[in-house]
């Protein structure tokens with residue numbers, strides 16, 4: 001059995017509050033509905049959470065509105081100082097929080113730690129960004145006029161996050177949103193609420209020490225109906241949602257209908273191209289990490305491997321040699337490389353996808369079984385490789401599981417690029433080649449149509465410094481680094497006349 005000391009360290013009790021408005025947590029109430037959270041690693045009950053109601057959302061929104069009045073006028077570098085302290089607090093809790101991510105979500109401990117590291121990194125990034133919320137100055141066509149732009153905060157940012165990166169994706173959004181002057185309401189995945197609650201306890205100390213207003217950062221545990229309520233509510237000028245394309249379409253429609261802003265980071269169907277000029281060993285390492293890492297449950301997981309016919313057999317042989325040796329099991333055990341899927345539904349979806357691929361003509365080369373790793377009743381599966389064709393319906397879909405479709409191409413790299421682009425999603429992509437022309441074509445306007453395109457690096461594992469997100473059905477949003485902060489602010493164009501007459505633009509004469 002697993003040592004669960006980290007739960008205590010993070011303040012997670014057997015029964016946990018449905019929401020917090022910042023420093024204040026909802027009182028436990030026996031009459032509330034609860035959700036039991038089982039670990040995907042060993043099937044054990046970790047804790048229960050109470051479910052919030054729409055009335056709770058009202059309470060949170062009120063507090064958030066009040067906090068915004070104070071927060072929006074605080075100088076941005078002062079807001080950055082708070083985020084710096086949050087980063088420090090996360091450093092202190094990196095290990096227990098990483099363990100909870102692992103135990104609640106199922107990714108291996110190294111990845112749990114990596115996830116908390118992403119949070120720390122984005123805090124550092126946001127602190128620097130807090131002094132760089134730059135607007136441009138434009139030259140006015142009118143005498144004695146100054147024209148420039150400023151960026152102002154939006155208000156309440158609603159963050160709807162997914163189970164697979166239960167805390168990092170929230171931190172990308174909330175840390176950037178908050179240095180930008182916004183207040184955040186977080187609806188974590190109801191599959192992984194405990195990590196969200198743990199984050200709130202970590203934050204709470206910083207909020208208390210700095211005597212900050214309630215409502216700066218809140219969470220609410222609820223099902224899709226709470227997410228829908230947030231999406232329809234005008235008091236959220238921005239909803240940032242991460243998850244399936246199906247969910248994102250609903251959010252996008254609801255927010256769009258009221259002409260709010262949405263930032264969508266949805267499904268990927270990421271391909272890695274191996275050309276005949278690739279360093280095969282490097283490509284294999286990237287492929288395996290991309291396909292089986294996080295048990296295939298990253299938005300950026302490698303789902304399709306597009307391999308040149310001249311090296312196809314070699315690549316296939318190597319993969320078939322490596323896959324049986326992958327250590328699958330308890331993700332808290334550091335010798336394991338692959339943990340479980342999130343829940344039984346995910347196991348069923350994994351199996352159904354394999355059956356569908358076979359029915360469409362695919363050939364299952366390896367894997368595809370669910371099993372009790374080390375006698376644990378977690379949701380363990382054997383990662384699968386299937387020889388397939390790109391046009392299969394199932395290959396066109398994102399199945400959130402470790403299934404790698406092996407696809408052959410021949411001739412020039414353009415043929416591989418065409419296959420890679422021929423899906424509805426457009427998140428991440430990669431090419432392995434040591435041939436300059438192949439790599440440049442891949443990165444050109446005629447190349448990958450994805451938001452992320454890598455050369456000699458796999459599809460997953462992006463750094464926080466870049467803008468993260470993708471095109472087409474991936475939703476078009478960009479989070480995290482680069483100038484993603486602009487999505488969390490409103491732009492204002494300002495023109496000041498410091499002359500003593502009133503010239504009109506375009507030279508229009510209007511004498512009264």
Ligand code: UN1
Nearest residue numbers: 165298299300460461462
């Ligand atoms: C996600 O799967 O939603 O690039 C985010 C990566 C991670 C983030 C993935 N840094 O794979």
